[in-house]
Amino acid sequence: MLLAFGLVFELPVVIFFLSKIGLVTVSFLKKNRKYAVLMAFIVGAILTPPDVVSQCMMAVPLIILYEIGIIVAWFARPAKKEENEE
Numbered sequence: 001m002l003l004a005f006g007l008v009f010e011l012p013v014v015i016f017f018l019s020k021i022g023l024v025t026v027s028f029l030k031k032n033r034k035y036a037v038l039m040a041f042i043v044g045a046i047l048t049p050p051d052v053v054s055q056c057m058m059a060v061p062l063i064i065l066y067e068i069g070i071i072v073a074w075f076a077r078p079a080k081k082e083e084n085e086e
Helices: 002-008 011-020 026-031 033-047 052-076
Strands: none
Touching (some): 011 052, 026 033, 026 052, 033 052
């Protein structure tokens, strides 16, 4: 279970790199927030022993880290090029 918690805490780093290369955007992350909450509880159920407390102990930090990932993606978004540079 310790390894699972360690992997979960890498979520903002993964979102940072995906945003930096342009695979995800802040609007995409905000729009799909409800699916991320659902996936957090599914991942929590799979990675933890079969009890509700452990599942919530995994899902709640995962949801918070997803929200932090949205903020990180906002800072890491690719800069828009000005059209007047040409």
